Amino acid sequence: MPNNEDTFLALDIGGTNVKSGLIGRGGEIITFESFPTSEGGGVETLIALIVRKLTELWNGAGKGRKPKALAIGAPGWIRRREGVVVMAPNLAGWKDLPITRIMSEALDIPALLENDANLYALGEWLQGAGKGCDNQITLTLGTGVGGGLILEGRLWEGSFTSAAEVGHIPLGNVDRICGCGRKGCLESVASASGMAALAREWIAEGRGTLYGGDPKDLDTLAMLDLAGRGDPMSLAVFRQAGEAIGYMLAGVFNLLSLEAAVIGGGGSGAFDYMAPGILDILSRHIVTASMNQIRVVKGALEDKAPIIGAAALLTSEGF
Numbered sequence: 451m452p453n454n455e456d457t458f459l460a461l462d463i464g465g466t467n468v469k470s471g472l473i474g475r476g477g478e479i480i481t482f483e484s485f486p487t488s489e490g491g492g493v494e495t496l497i498a499l500i501v502r503k504l505t506e507l508w509n510g511a512g513k514g515r516k517p518k519a520l521a522i523g524a525p526g527w528i529r530r531r532e533g534v535v536v537m538a539p540n541l542a543g544w545k546d547l548p549i550t551r552i553m554s555e556a557l558d559i560p561a562l563l564e565n566d567a568n569l570y571a572l573g574e575w576l577q578g579a580g581k582g583c584d585n586q587i588t589l590t591l592g593t594g595v596g597g598g599l600i601l602e603g604r605l606w607e608g609s610f611t612s613a614a615e616v617g618h619i620p621l622g623n624v625d626r627i628c629g630c631g632r633k634g635c636l637e638s639v640a641s642a643s644g645m646a647a648l649a650r651e652w653i654a655e656g657r658g659t660l661y662g663g664d665p666k667d668l669d670t671l672a673m674l675d676l677a678g679r680g681d682p683m684s685l686a687v688f689r690q691a692g693e694a695i696g697y698m699l700a701g702v703f704n705l706l707s708l709e710a711a712v713i714g715g716g717g718s719g720a721f722d723y724m725a726p727g728i729l730d731i732l733s734r735h736i737v738t739a740s741m742n743q744i745r746v747v748k749g750a751l752e753d754k755a756p757i758i759g760a761a762a763l764l765t766s767e768g769f
């Protein structure tokens with residue numbers, strides 16, 4: 451089968467959905483597909499399904515010409531250089547899984563593994579809201595708060611390839627216990643699930659809200675709707691989340707002299723409600739630039755960001 455030097459495959463394996471795409475070298479999406487992770491069943495059947503879907507991508511839109519390489523985004527704890535998913539709390543059964551070897555053998559093309567938030571950040575930098583800013587951070591607000599740091603136009607991995615774990619940056623004024631067991635982590639108040647938990651606490655304290663449903667059904671989508679109707683609970687929670695992000699960003703901007711922060715992920719639907727809190731705190735604490743020199747913006751690519759980011763990763767690795 452002839453190879454196609456101009457296309458890549460991209461895969462983003464999430465706890466809820468698996469996204470895949472055939473893309474050009476500049477991140478142009480040729481085809482994009484998403485299916486529920488649960489459709490795959492167990493680990494082996496999920497991998498078999500992914501292999502079949504990726505093969506269909508290049509047999510269809512790729513006209514049977516094999517892409518040059520595959521980039522895989524995965525959540526949780528990974529060893530990117532070895533291509534192993536060590537543990538992914540949201541992917542049942544994914545433990546010490548050599549995913550790049552498995553995919554590379556099944557598809558007969560080279561494969562690389564990357565943290566999903568890093569791929570997301572690369573996508574927003576290449577084509578999205580952070581385009582043109584070579585020193586920037588992207589946050590993804592989901593079950594946790596992921597982060598990806600771009601410095602001088604390259605992904606910054608750090609000594610242990612685990613940089614930008616912004617969700618676990620501790621904030622002295624946060625009093626909640628994080629999913630990681632530590633106290634004060636940013637994501638305990640600023641992730642989509644952290645914001646819903648804050649709202650449930652508000653209800654448990656008997657404070658006023660327009661929400662009349664079961665507290666356990668609350669999510670940021672419902673809160674977004676409520677905020678639009680002036681709900682004091684949702685507005686206060688978004689403000690609190692925004693301020694927490696503002697404190698974290700002030701530290702990171704002051705450390706690295708960044709020019710942009712991109713806020714993506716499902717929770718970023720509430721960006722307009724969080725932005726005043728973010729900007730208020732950041733403007734009071736930033737010393738490395740004036741506010742009109744920097745940008746704090748909502749992500750533009752949503753679930754396509756990691757797929758587009760795959761092109762930046764693969765080209766930077768010489769493919």
Ligand SMILES: [Zn+2]
Pocket residue numbers: 617618628629630631632635637
């Ligand atoms: Zn934590």
